[in-house]
Amino acid sequence: EVQLVESGGGLVQPGGSLRLSCAASGFTFSNYWMSWVRQAPGKGLEWVANIKQDGSEKYYVDSVKGRFTISRDNAKNSLYLHMNSLRAEDAAVYYCARARSLGDSSPPDYWGQGTLVTVSS
């Protein structure tokens, strides 16, 4: 059974940093593109970042470029999102998600339960 379990969310002050983790199991993690998608309270879904199987390609939404870094450790079956210079508008539930197929042009099919990031002083 495919499982994605996020952790690392919490309360952080504006300008602060946080690292989110996603532990993957039930599939060959190193074979798949992975994503982070977020959802602000009461709002819609926003794609944040994608990373290729070997980490050699990374893509970001403009609003997080230069502040967030997506990474992965295939030996640990883990995906990460390093978030710096956090702003109030970054507050959201952050979901880790797996691409449906091995290629880049594939939507996420499996999603974690999400981890809540709150940015407030």
Next chain:
Amino acid sequence: AIRITQSPSSLSASTGDRVTITCRASQGISSYLAWYQQKPGKAPKLLIYAASTLQSGVPSRFSGSGSGTDFTLTISCLQSEDFATYYCQQYYTYPRTFGQGTKVEIK
């Protein structure tokens, strides 16, 4: 970035109704469009990909159509478990973008 305009933002329907939701992309995205269902407090669930291909395990009352810029999600006979919010997403290019969502409520 490609803008996805989803409509309506909400609708009220009864069990057994046929429901249609549309997404329009600001430029052509071929068939690189997915539909998701999300219930409160839960992660999104993939319903349809490649505009019209049903994800494994999804009931056949869900269907998708379209290509290029105009896409439709149809629920042929609404069931109680279908009351949720639906999103479309283009994965043709980066940044990936979602529609604003359509909340399907009980009439």
